[in-house]
Amino acid sequence: QKEVEQDPGPLSVPEGAIVSLNCTYSNSAFQYFMWYRQYSRKGPELLMYTYSSGNKEDGRFTAQVDKSSKYISLFIRDSQPSDSATYLCAMSVGSNYQLIWGAGTKLIIKP
Amino acid sequence: DARVTQTPRHKVTEMGQEVTMRCQPILGHNTVFWYRQTMMQGLELLAYFRNRAPLDDSGMPKDRFSAEMPDATLATLKIQPSEPRDSAVYFCASGLVNEETQYFGPGTRLLVL
Numbered sequence: 001q002k003e004v005e006q007d008p009g010p011l012s013v014p015e016g017a018i019v020s021l022n023c024t025y026s027n028s029a030f031q032y033f034m035w036y037r038q039y040s041r042k043g044p045e046l047l048m049y050t051y052s053s054g055n056k057e058d059g060r061f062t063a064q065v066d067k068s069s070k071y072i073s074l075f076i077r078d079s080q081p082s083d084s085a086t087y088l089c090a091m092s093v094g095s096n097y098q099l100i101w102g103a104g105t106k107l108i109i110k111p
Numbered sequence: 112d113a114r115v116t117q118t119p120r121h122k123v124t125e126m127g128q129e130v131t132m133r134c135q136p137i138l139g140h141n142t143v144f145w146y147r148q149t150m151m152q153g154l155e156l157l158a159y160f161r162n163r164a165p166l167d168d169s170g171m172p173k174d175r176f177s178a179e180m181p182d183a184t185l186a187t188l189k190i191q192p193s194e195p196r197d198s199a200v201y202f203c204a205s206g207l208v209n210e211e212t213q214y215f216g217p218g219t220r221l222l223v224l
Contacts, residue, residue, distance in 0.1 A: 032211045043115075043202050043215030044154075088154065092211050098167065099213065103153040 003027055006089055006102030014110050019076040023089035023102045026070065030091040030100075033065050035074045038086045038104065047087070048074060079109045113137045115216035117203050123222045129191040132219045134203030135184055143186045144204040144213060145171075145178055154202075160186065161208060193223045 006023045013019055021035075032051055036044035048063040050056045050072075056063045062075040072091075076083055089102040116135045124130055136143050145157040158168040158178035168178060175194070180186045190197055200220050204213040 034211065041218075041220075043204075043217050045215065046212050049212060098156060098159065099211065101154045 001026065002103075003100050004089065004091060004102045007105055008103050010106040010108055012108040012110060013079060015079060015081060017079050017109075019074075019079050019083070019107060019109075021074040021076075021087050021089075021105050021107065023072050023091075024070055025072075025091060025100075027091075027093070027100075028067070028070065029093040031094055032092040033063070033072050034090045034099070035061075035063055036088045036090060038088060040085075044088055081109045081111050083107065084109045115203055115205050115214055117201075117216035117219050119219060120217060121220045121222075123224065124193055125224050126194055127192040128223075129189065130193045130197075130221060130223075132188045132201055132203075132221075134186040134188075134205075134216060136186065136203070136205030137214055138184070139207075140205035140214070141183075141208050142206045142213075143180060144206075145186070145188050146202040146204065147199045148202060148218070149199045157188070157201075193221075195223045197221060198223050 004025045035048040037047045038044040050063045050065050053065045053067045060077045064073040086104040086106045088104040090099040092099050118133045141162050143160040147155045157171040159166045160180050163180040177189045200218045202215050202218045204215045206213045
């Protein structure tokens with residue numbers, strides 16, 4: 001079993017829908033949680049960063065961490081075709097430690 | 112606009128040939144990571160440097176892969192000899208010690224025939 005599990009999708013939703021992307025993990029020591037977005041034929045770019053539990057909001061994006069359930073989510077409101085990409089979760093036990101990556105979920109927003 | 116640069120962007124080579132990939136981290140960044148991405152395995156960490164010193168290269172096949180940082184502005188990843196199973200996209204990322212964020216380059220797309 002991998003340390004970080006993420007459904008590879010693809011997840012296809014109509015434009016304007018709310019999207020929920022999720023990762024589960026097994027290491028309770030993880031403290032730092034990130035979401036990266038990767039467009040086709042590009043490198044991943046940081047989208048959201050959360051330390052420990054709780055929610056963080058940035059525009060249409062909300063990152064949520066539930067450490068008791070070892071579950072993190074990324075919500076996208078009012079989804080746009082430009083949100084079509086692969087979303088990778090990544091997490092770490094602390095600074096100076098490696099990021100552990102999910103497999104990535106391919107998201108398709110249909111106009 | 113600070114960004115990680117990688118060369119070449121694309122490389123097609125024949126099995127057995129040497130491949131060298133280069134990365135210029137963001138100026139001032141003191142951590143460098145080499146990743147390999149494939150459809151089957153996703154993103155795999157190959158090597159990790161901090162202040163130019165290799166900290167972890169356990170993800171790298173030692174018999175054919177080598178990673179170095181000759182100076183703070185250049186990181187290299189070499190494959191010798193290359194094999195078809197090495198075909199993948201190789202990403203370099205850089206960051207700062209005590210910060211978790213990694214900034215990725217555009218990748219080198221390698222095809223070994």
